[in-house]
Amino acid sequence: MDITLKLPSQIGVIQPAVDFVYSWGLYHGLSEREASELATAFDELITDIVLFAFSEVEGEFSVILRDSLSQLEIIVHELGEPFDPERHRYSVEKAVSEGNFDGAGFEVIRHLVDHFIFIYKGRAGKEFRIIKEIKHPHITQLFTEEQLQLEPEKAVSYQISPVTEDDAEDIARLIYRSYGYTYPKEDMYYPDRIVKALREGKKFGVIVRTDRGEAVGYFAVIMSTDSNIGEVGEVVVSPKHRGKGIMKMMMKALIDMAKTRGLDGLFGEAVTVHTISQKVNAKYGFKSTALILGFFPYAEYRGFENKQQRISVVIDFLPLKKRDRVEAYLPARYSRILRQIYRNLGIDVKNLPVRNPSPEGDKSTVSLQINYRFETAVMVVKKYGGDFASRINKNLHALEKKGIKGVYIDLPLDEPFTKKAADILREEGFVFSGLMPLFHRGKDYLRMQKIYEELDFRFINVFSETAERIKRFIQKEINS
């Protein structure tokens, strides 16, 4: 959940705001020391804004407090005078000899949080992000290796039931036993995070147990935060119990649960190290709509030949809401492939014509989600403004400095300017990724991507015909 504060740039707001951030940190699981570090970093940041951002006019700044299962992120945005923290580096020698403490606040911030990012957005102002990770106990801290490796023997029968908070430890053990440390969604190794996600309604799922009550299968849907769709994102079947129809049982139950809950669709991010997940998705009516390059860091998959490179995923989508026809502004360079993807979903698309698309106003609205662990960033365009090209360029600049390996941007297909935006992004080095159906605010988006590491396409394995077509298209575009 995001908490948004709008604060006047006055000394009087510093202490109440710092108190609030401290309590917020404690509430979300930080220790007193960690909460004090986060509150101090925040104090340094807003003190700097109050003192220096607005010298002549009365200003205000906004603060977004964003919590996830594993981290707390504070985004501070202001429209004050131009400033770059990189140019204000603290020097103890200057402090001692000249009494010059310039840059001391930013030095403190860098040491007290796990990530500190500055994004200069031109006319749209400046954005500072500070991130503190929440240190939950890992499953290996809760059980011995011997306990964790205990594999349930063959069962006479299996029982399936909806997941509850009481299942959290069993799920984390199941993941560890089946995948070791290689499961890409790290939250699954932390029972506290599983409990939190279930409690907050961020996911729902099923668990399969043997007749002796041992957990041997788990499958969950993670709810999208800005659309009525969910990701079939967490799945595991204990090695000795594979091939017994457990996966099929769980997938059927999940689709039924999703329909009962009124979801518009389900999607899967199937890895391309192998095609097993893609085949399962296809069997249940999922259709491939995109190929996302280098979405996960490299991980070893036992039994599969895999080059040491970042892992790409196929987006497979299962519509749960009937849509026969949609109208969209398809960029010329991608209209053919997008039509084919829509057709494969059983949707007839009308490509709306537009002569000279222009943005609506001066400022673009682009949200930015950074996954620091995966070193990826997803931008979602909410509104096009005249500053679109420079905004993207500035975001890219900040992300590159932070060492981000993959940047993905979603363009709304119901906005005429998307036709032109695709060309602008192409010039920035982005290539096609695919269609993201109903992905944000119930609308379809074109995803484009920019990867900072070379990938060997021979090790990107796709199953469906459409995924193969998308892969060829991307490869051709990269080489052109």
Add this chain to the structure above:
Amino acid sequence: MEFFRREGELFIRLKGDFNYPAVKRIEQLLRSEEIDSFTIDLSGAKVVDSEAVKFLFFLDRDNIAVRVVNPPYIFDKILDILKLKDRFKNLSVVKEGQR
């Protein structure tokens, strides 16, 4: 913020954090006072920031004896980050009444 003076000494007990707003209030007090010793009780603080450390450093540079009582954990950490631990001439830290 509570405070009292005794000869050339100023004693302050902060009720909240030791940050810029607190520094501004203390500076106002000091405007009318000549002191040679400054004691601040931080038992109620959870945050000490670089503005506070800078303030103490300037007092120290002016040859005012600085005593910090019951600072929160972050105080030591900030001195460490800013590499100022060994740069004070007259700083003493008192924890729970023990020097």
